[in-house]
Amino acid sequence: MLLSSICAAAMHALVKFVAFELHPFQIFCIRQWFAVILLMPIFINIGFGTLKSEKIGLHMARGVTMTVGGMSWFWALSLVPLAKVTALNLSAALFTVLGAILFLKESSEWRRWMVLIFGFIGVIVIIQPGSEVISFGVILIISTRLFPATSRIISKVLSQTDRTPTIVVYGALGMAILSLLPALIVWQAPDLRQLLFIGLIAFFGTLSQLAMVQAYKAGDMGAVEPIHFIRLIWAALFGFIIFGEVPGIWVWIGAVMIIIALSYLAKGEARK
Numbered sequence: 001m002l003l004s005s006i007c008a009a010a011m012h013a014l015v016k017f018v019a020f021e022l023h024p025f026q027i028f029c030i031r032q033w034f035a036v037i038l039l040m041p042i043f044i045n046i047g048f049g050t051l052k053s054e055k056i057g058l059h060m061a062r063g064v065t066m067t068v069g070g071m072s073w074f075w076a077l078s079l080v081p082l083a084k085v086t087a088l089n090l091s092a093a094l095f096t097v098l099g100a101i102l103f104l105k106e107s108s109e110w111r112r113w114m115v116l117i118f119g120f121i122g123v124i125v126i127i128q129p130g131s132e133v134i135s136f137g138v139i140l141i142i143s144t145r146l147f148p149a150t151s152r153i154i155s156k157v158l159s160q161t162d163r164t165p166t167i168v169v170y171g172a173l174g175m176a177i178l179s180l181l182p183a184l185i186v187w188q189a190p191d192l193r194q195l196l197f198i199g200l201i202a203f204f205g206t207l208s209q210l211a212m213v214q215a216y217k218a219g220d221m222g223a224v225e226p227i228h229f230i231r232l233i234w235a236a237l238f239g240f241i242i243f244g245e246v247p248g249i250w251v252w253i254g255a256v257m258i259i260i261a262l263s264y265l266a267k268g269e270a271r272k
Contacts, residue, residue, distance in 0.1 A: 026190070119261030
């Protein structure tokens with residue numbers, strides 16, 4: 001999980017770096033096609049017959065939510081300091097739990113609601129409405145965190161009938177195809193150096209996901225999940241070294257509140 005957190009922070013820093021030269025939509029699209037190439041061994045290993053599914057509509061819906069969420073996330077990375085955008089992105093997990101309660105009829109005991117409210121207060125602390133102008137980047141993050149939350153809920157529904165490789169492959173293909181049109185609108189020919197950086201973005205992103213899956217297999221979720229929050233520290237470090245960003249005290253206070261809420265929820269799931 002520590003490896004996963006470092007790779008995730010490195011990917012985000014690279015996205016922000018390349019976004020000085022290329023539009024985030026284009027970076028996301030090229031990155032997704034690189035990811036499809038990296039996933040080709042899965043195609044070959046499991047066989048195309050495994051891709052048969054009776055829930056193609058849900059796979060398509062998941063592809064749409066992942067594309068909108070991913071492209072808005074890359075866009076936000078180019079607009080907001082790394083530590084702040086990473087802290088606000090933690091709210092996606094809060095939206096996931098909220099959606100599971102409302103739509104999947106999961107447990108909604110009062111303690112769970114209180115922890116959720118505490119976590120969302122942490123989001124407000126980070127934003128500090130009234131004390132400073134809320135930037136477009138911050139609005140972009142908060143308004144689009146529902147999309148990755150929705151994709152996670154759809155993934156949970158799909159996992160009841162479809163194999164993990166099937167879900168992963170459909171998701172990767174969906175994002176690669178759906179991101180083409182927005183990318184073409186802002187397209188400019190990337191040079192070899194830029195392609196190399198985007199290749200690294202795809203590599204670190206894929207490695208982060210694989211390491212996270214392995215962490216969940218190797219250890220208790222309640223034990224390993226809090227370690228992933230260390231990516232906030234890596235994000236702050238990369239942001240300071242590469243971009244000269246210094247996160248304010250309220251970013252840290254709000255992030256700690258969200259992390260406490262998510263850690264409590266993760267441990268509750270682990271006990272169940």
